[in-house]
Amino acid sequence: MTAQIELKNIDKHYGAFHALKNVSLSIEKGSFVALVGPSGCGKSTLLRSIAGLETITSGDLHIAGKEMTGVPPRHRDIAMVFQSYALYPHMTVEENLTYSLRLHGVGKTEAKAKAAEVAATTGLSALLSRYPRQLSGGQRQRVAMGRAIIRNPKAFLFDEPLSNLDAALRVQMRKEIRALHDRLGATSVYVTHDQIEAMTMADWVVVMRDGIIEQQGRPLDLYDHPVNRFVAGFIGSPAMNFVDGVIAEDGRGVVVGAGDRIPLARQAEPGRKVVAGVRPENLRVAEGAGSFHFEVGNVESTGSATYLTSKDGALQLVQTERLGFSVGDRVGLDIDPALVHLFDPQSGARI
Amino acid sequence: MRRFLASLRDGVGFDILLVGAAMVFLIAMAGLPLIYNVLMSFQQVDMFTLGSLIRPWAGFQNYIDVVREPAFWLVTKNTFIFVFFSMGGQFIIGFALALFFAQNFPGASTIRGLFLVSWVMPGLVVGAIWSWILAGDFGVLNTILKGLGIIQSNVFWKSDPAFSIWAVVIANIWLGLAFNMLLLSVGLAAIPRDLYEAAELDGANAFQRFWTITLPMMRSTIGAVLSLGLIGTLQQFDLFPAITEGGPANTSTVAQYWSWQMSFQLYDFAKGATISVMMLVLVLIASIIYVRSTRHEVRG
Numbered sequence: 001m002t003a004q005i006e007l008k009n010i011d012k013h014y015g016a017f018h019a020l021k022n023v024s025l026s027i028e029k030g031s032f033v034a035l036v037g038p039s040g041c042g043k044s045t046l047l048r049s050i051a052g053l054e055t056i057t058s059g060d061l062h063i064a065g066k067e068m069t070g071v072p073p074r075h076r077d078i079a080m081v082f083q084s085y086a087l088y089p090h091m092t093v094e095e096n097l098t099y100s101l102r103l104h105g106v107g108k109t110e111a112k113a114k115a116a117e118v119a120a121t122t123g124l125s126a127l128l129s130r131y132p133r134q135l136s137g138g139q140r141q142r143v144a145m146g147r148a149i150i151r152n153p154k155a156f157l158f159d160e161p162l163s164n165l166d167a168a169l170r171v172q173m174r175k176e177i178r179a180l181h182d183r184l185g186a187t188s189v190y191v192t193h194d195q196i197e198a199m200t201m202a203d204w205v206v207v208m209r210d211g212i213i214e215q216q217g218r219p220l221d222l223y224d225h226p227v228n229r230f231v232a233g234f235i236g237s238p239a240m241n242f243v244d245g246v247i248a249e250d251g252r253g254v255v256v257g258a259g260d261r262i263p264l265a266r267q268a269e270p271g272r273k274v275v276a277g278v279r280p281e282n283l284r285v286a287e288g289a290g291s292f293h294f295e296v297g298n299v300e301s302t303g304s305a306t307y308l309t310s311k312d313g314a315l316q317l318v319q320t321e322r323l324g325f326s327v328g329d330r331v332g333l334d335i336d337p338a339l340v341h342l343f344d345p346q347s348g349a350r351i
Numbered sequence: 352m353r354r355f356l357a358s359l360r361d362g363v364g365f366d367i368l369l370v371g372a373a374m375v376f377l378i379a380m381a382g383l384p385l386i387y388n389v390l391m392s393f394q395q396v397d398m399f400t401l402g403s404l405i406r407p408w409a410g411f412q413n414y415i416d417v418v419r420e421p422a423f424w425l426v427t428k429n430t431f432i433f434v435f436f437s438m439g440g441q442f443i444i445g446f447a448l449a450l451f452f453a454q455n456f457p458g459a460s461t462i463r464g465l466f467l468v469s470w471v472m473p474g475l476v477v478g479a480i481w482s483w484i485l486a487g488d489f490g491v492l493n494t495i496l497k498g499l500g501i502i503q504s505n506v507f508w509k510s511d512p513a514f515s516i517w518a519v520v521i522a523n524i525w526l527g528l529a530f531n532m533l534l535l536s537v538g539l540a541a542i543p544r545d546l547y548e549a550a551e552l553d554g555a556n557a558f559q560r561f562w563t564i565t566l567p568m569m570r571s572t573i574g575a576v577l578s579l580g581l582i583g584t585l586q587q588f589d590l591f592p593a594i595t596e597g598g599p600a601n602t603s604t605v606a607q608y609w610s611w612q613m614s615f616q617l618y619d620f621a622k623g624a625t626i627s628v629m630m631l632v633l634v635l636i637a638s639i640i641y642v643r644s645t646r647h648e649v650r651g
Contacts, residue, residue, distance in 0.1 A: 051548075051552060052551075052552075053548050053551070053552075072551070073548075073551045073552050074551055074552065074553070074554040074555060074556065076552075078552060079552060079553075080548075080549070080552050082545050082548070082549060084543065084545055086543065086545040086546050086548065086549035088546060088549075088550075088563075088564065089568070090567040090568060090570070099550070099553050099555075099563070100553035100554050103553060103554045103555050103559060103563075104554055147549075147553070151553075
């Protein structure tokens with residue numbers, strides 16, 4: 001595997017604002033990489049820097065082995081799908097698709113043939129003579145994708161492409177984008193604030209916050225082994241529960257509040273203050289007394305799963321069984337010690 | 352009666368009332384004078400019939416007389432020069448300035464705002480100032496051109512028959528520049544930035560982006576600016592009395608000034624009305640183009 005996009009020590013300042021702090025990232029050829037993080041984390045800035053729409057303050061950017069710092073976007077051979085789609089409103093679907101080909105001097109008949117081919121793969125064949133304003137959101141999305149793939153670029157950049165679609169369409173387009181990526185053997189960089197999109201679509205997830213990369217890795221590695229409290233809380237839905245506590249004297253558990261105890265699978269430093277993290281789906285309603293308790297504040301049933309929220313709102317539990325609890329019940333919980341994460345209360349780093 | 356009052360309060364009646372008020376105003380202040388003017392162009396008007404509505408019918412005699420006037424073709428030529436070059440100058444320089452101020456440099460919007468000064472100033476004042484600038488013996492323009500070595504001796508802008516119409520054109524370009532720039536700036540600002548970014552990634556250079564994105568996206572704005580420009584130029588009157596008074600020997604007389612001279616200096620109201628009806632036809636064509644261009648507006 002070779003790196004298709006190589007970022008080394010990228011810094012970006014907007015005046016006094018430090019948007020990207022020493023970011024290094026290597027994107028393999030043929031991989032689907034998701035940049036994910038809360039708004040303002042620098043993920044879009046990073047994407048736009050790769051495209052050349054933002055100039056980087058310092059650092060190195062290579063695309064397909066060529067130095068790209070200072071190269072204008074039109075010479076980078078990269079395609080981007082915008083959040084707003086950025087379709088040319090005064091051009092038909094076909095003209096939108098063939099715009100880049102026409103700019104590069106491709107003949108009319110060849111461009112038309114290529115547009116027909118791309119339209120067939122994106123399901124736009126019947127819409128070629130329509131204008132963007134005559135299309136639905138999903139169709140516009142497809143045109144934006146078609147416009148990107150028609151050029152066979154070195155990489156595809158996606159800037160939150162699904163956020164303007166309704167939930168059902170979003171799930172469908174997620175699969176289509178991934179399928180398209182696999183079929184083309186393309187290299188894709190996908191920016192989203194939705195960690196589910198990142199987890200389901202990407203084979204490499206990069207979690208960013210405040211201009212730095214907090215963690216990168218395969219989706220399930222991030223889920224199973226978050227390096228800090230931020231990543232642990234960001235990846236997974238519903239979010240991980242965090243409980244403040246102290247390591248018990250025997251070092252095999254975390255003592256929480258009045259006598260509750262979260263068991264640990266390993267020895268920890270007794271007396272140390274920690275934050276224990278447990279995913280809602282890893283909490284289990286105890287058959288006996290249970291090692292840990294909470295008072296039910298809210299019960300939500302979707303049919304396939306039941307969500308219990310504690311009275312203070314700090315804890316959430318998800319079970320696939322239908323639970324007959326009601327508000328005010330006291331529930332005893334069992335916790336698999338292997339699934340408990342420990343974090344430092346100050347730094348948030350994994351212990 | 353109750354139902355009528357109720358519909359006035361919250362129904363179709365209220366809508367009709369509001370539209371009706373505007374319509375009454377329009378008909379009284381614009382529609383009737385317009386019709387009266389058209390009517391007058393087909394009548395024999397003299398001092399004795401000035402006060403009456405029904406006068407001897409003249410048919411197209413007034414039109415024939417106007418075309419046979421010795422000054423007619425000169426005035427027509429002057430009008431076309433004035434309209435074409437005023438609009439061209441206002442539009443091209445206005446578009447260039449709008450593009451310039453659309454670049455985000457510090458103070459761009461402030462400086463753009465200062466250009467509005469020319470729009471706020473009364474035409475007579477602008478005319479008086481340009482009259483000084485263009486003055487043959489002491490004008491600033493001649494001094495500058497001589498200093499740059501472009502001309503050797505003074506150009507008498509206002510009194511040389513070869514230049515007199517151009518003197519008014521120059522002043523009019525300055526006067527209408529801000530209006531053109533402002534409308535075009537608004538049009539430019541309405542084009543989403545990401546279209547340019549998408550075009551850039553698609554491989555378009557600056558010229559191609561202007562040609563394939565900016566111009567087509569500005570179509571309706573350009574249509575509006577040009578047709579409003581035509582109307583504004585045909586309306587322009589103040590600069591003529593202030594700079595050349597149509598002279599020398601009618602070499603800077605344009606239709607609207609001629610019409611005024613006919614009616615209010617020679618008291619030949621029939622000819623004055625006839626000239627203005629001829630202009631009305633031109634303005635009407637421009638208005639139709641304008642309405643059509645705004646109707647076909649492209650929206651993303």
